[in-house]
Amino acid sequence: MTRRLLSGVLMGLVVCLACNASAQSDSSQMATQVPAVSPPAPVTNLTAKDTENDHGHSITLRWTKSLDDGAGTGAVLKYDIYRHTTDGGPDSLVGFVASGESKWEHQGSREKEANDYIPDYTNFWYRVDAVTVDSSVRSAATVVGPVQSSGQWYNTGRTVVLIFVLGFGFATLFFVTHAKKGKDLYVRPLAGLEAVDDAIGRATEMGKPILYVLGLGTAADIATIASFSILGRVAKRVAENKTDLIVPCTDPVVFAVAQEVVRSSFLDAGRPDGYKEDMVYFLTQNQFAYVGAVNGTMLRERPATNIYMGKFFAESLLLAETGASAGSIQIAGTDEVAQIPFFVVACDYTLIGEELYAASAYLSREPLLLGSLKAQDLAKAAVLIIVAIGAVAINLDWPVFKELFKVVN
Numbered sequence: 312m313t314r315r316l317l318s319g320v321l322m323g324l325v326v327c328l329a330c331n332a333s334a335q336s337d338s339s340q341m342a343t344q345v346p347a348v349s350p351p352a353p354v355t356n357l358t359a360k361d362t363e364n365d366h367g368h369s370i371t372l373r374w375t376k377s378l379d380d381g382a383g384t385g386a387v388l389k390y391d392i393y394r395h396t397t398d399g400g401p402d403s404l405v406g407f408v409a410s411g412e413s414k415w416e417h418q419g420s421r422e423k424e425a426n427d428y429i430p431d432y433t434n435f436w437y438r439v440d441a442v443t444v445d446s447s448v449r450s451a452a453t454v455v456g457p458v459q460s461s462g463q464w465y466n467t468g469r470t471v472v473l474i475f476v477l478g479f480g481f482a483t484l485f486f487v488t489h490a491k492k493g494k495d496l497y498v499r500p501l502a503g504l505e506a507v508d509d510a511i512g513r514a515t516e517m518g519k520p521i522l523y524v525l526g527l528g529t530a531a532d533i534a535t536i537a538s539f540s541i542l543g544r545v546a547k548r549v550a551e552n553k554t555d556l557i558v559p560c561t562d563p564v565v566f567a568v569a570q571e572v573v574r575s576s577f578l579d580a581g582r583p584d585g586y587k588e589d590m591v592y593f594l595t596q597n598q599f600a601y602v603g604a605v606n607g608t609m610l611r612e613r614p615a616t617n618i619y620m621g622k623f624f625a626e627s628l629l630l631a632e633t634g635a636s637a638g639s640i641q642i643a644g645t646d647e648v649a650q651i652p653f654f655v656v657a658c659d660y661t662l663i664g665e666e667l668y669a670a671s672a673y674l675s676r677e678p679l680l681l682g683s684l685k686a687q688d689l690a691k692a693a694v695l696i697i698v699a700i701g702a703v704a705i706n707l708d709w710p711v712f713k714e715l716f717k718v719v720n
Contacts, residue, residue: 351379351387351441353450359437359458367462368419368429370437374452377441380410387441392417395436395454402438415439419460431461479690487682496685498673503642503660507541507618507674510640511548514615520555521545522614524605524630526621526645527598530564533668534646538620539572540671541644545618546576550585557608558591561601566593602626606633619643619658620667623650631657644670 354374362369372392380387387410393402394417405427408415417437419429429435436456442449490496514521523542528535542558549556558573560566570591577586594604606629609617617634619627619641627643627650634641635657643654644662654661662670672680703709 350448350450351443352377353441354390354439354452357437357439357452357455359435359455361458361460362416362418364463364466364468367431367460370417370429370435370458370460372415372417372437372439374413374439376411376413377450379441386410386443388444389442390415391440391442391449393438393440395438395456398436398454398456407442429460432459434459475690475693478693479686482689483683483686485682486685487678490678490682490685496681498669498681498684501662501666501670501673503644503662503666504541504670504673506640506642506660507545508548510616510618510642511545511552511554513640515552515554517615519615520557520612521549521616521618522557522559522605522609522612522634522639524617524619524621525558525560525565525569526619526623527561527601527626528565528622529562530568532622534620534622535565537667537671538644539568541618541620541674542569543572543576544674546573547580550577550580550582553582553585556590557612557614559594559601559605559608560591561594561596561598563593563596566591598624598626602629605630609633609637609639613637614639617641619645619654620662620670621645623647623654628653628657634658 354377356375357372358374359370359372362371374390377387389407389409390412391404392406392408392415394405395402405417406415417429419427434457436454437458438452438454440449440451486496511521523545525535525538525542528538530536546556556573558569560569570588573591574583574586577583594601608614610633614637617630617639619630620643623630623645624647627645627647631641631643631654641658642660642662643658644667645651645654646664646667648664651661651663655663669684671677672684
C-alpha cells in the first residue's frame with residue numbers, strides 16, 4: 312500500500328514538471344512571435360517662423376505629417392517639440408501635439424521671470440519627434456533654425472476693421488459739419504420724448520409737481536449720463552412754465568451733478584431765482600429704502616408726471632406701479648433689458664435701449680451729438696447690409712467675399 316502511494320506521488324510530480332516545461336516553451340515561442348515596434352517615419356518639411364500679427368514672444372512651427380501618422384506598425388501617437396538654444400546644443404521639451412496635427416505655436420510669456428518666457432530677437436532652433444505608443448520609439452526630424460520672434464506694428468488681419476473705423480469717422484465728420492451749417496438732419500421721432508412737453512404742460516395746468524427719478528446708477532454709467540441730458544431739458548421747460556420739480560437721488564455724486572444740471576437749466580431759462588435747493592435732494596444709498604421714500608413722495612405729493620430715466624433694477628416695477636396708482640403720466644427709459652418689460656406695461660411711454668442715448672441728441676439738437684447719431688445710424692445700416700450679403704455669399708459659395716472677411720466653412 313505504501314509503495315503504491317509513493318509511486319502515485321512521484322508520477323504526479325513528473326506530470327507537473329512536464330506541464331511547466333511545456334508552458335514555458337509555449338510562452339517563449341509566443342514572445343518570439345510578437346513583432347517589435349518599428350520607428351515611425353519622421354516628419355518632413357519642418358519650418359519655424361515668427362508668428363504673424365502678434366505682439367512678439369511667439370514662434371509658429373509647421374510640418375508635413377509622418378507617413379505613419381494613423382497607419383503602419385509604427386503608428387504615431389503624438390509629436391514632441393524640442394527647442395535648442397544653440398545649434399547642435401542641448402534640447403528641452405517645450406510642448407507636444409496629438410497625431411494628425413501639423414502646426415504648433417510656441418506662445419511664450421512676455422514676463423522675463425516666467426518659465427515660458429521667449430525673448431524677442433533671440434536665435435532658437437527647433438525639431439519635432441514623431442512618437443509611437445511606446446514613448447521610447449521615436450523618429451527625430453532635422454533641426455531647423457535659427458528663428459527669432461518679434462512684434463508687429465500692424466495686424467493685417469484687422470484691415471477690414473480699419474476700413475470700417477475710417478469710414479465711420481468720415482461719416483461722423485460729414486454729418487457734424489452739415490449740422491453746424493444749420494442743415495436739418497432727420498431723426499426718427501421718439502414718442503416718449505415727444506410726450507415730455509405735453510406732460511410738463513399738463514403738470515403746469517394742474518398745478519402739480521413733476522417727479523424725475525435718475526435711477527440707481529452711478530455718475531459713471533452711460534444711462535445716467537444720458538439721463539442728465541434729459542433732466543437738463545426737463546428742468547429748462549419747468550423753469551419756463553414755473554412748475555415745481557422733484558429730483559430724489561440715491562448716489563452722492565449723482566446728487567451733486569443733478570443739482571448743477573438743474574441750476575444751470577434755470578439759469579439758461581432766465582429764471583435763476585426760480586431754482587430752489589430742495590428741488591434736488593439726497594435720500595439714501597439703500598435700494599429699497601430709496602424706493603420706499605420715492606413711493607411715499609408719490610403718494611403725498613401726487614405729481615402729475617413721473618419721469619424715470621437711467622439705470623434701474625428690481626425697483627422698476629415698484630416705482631411704476633405706485634406712480635400708476637397715483638394717476639400720474641409716466642415716461643420711462645433704461646438700457647437694462649430685464650427691466651424694460653416692467654416699464655412697458657406700467658408706463659405710458661418707454662424709451663427702449665439705445666433710444667435713451669439718442670434722447671440727448673434728439674432734445675438738444677446739438678450738432679456734435681446729432682452728427683454722431685446720424686453716423687451711428689448709417690453704420691448700423693451698413694452692418695445689416697453686410698450681414699445680408701454675407702448670408703447670401705456663404706450659401707452661394709462666393710470665394711471673394713469669404714476671403715475678404717475670413718469666413719470659414
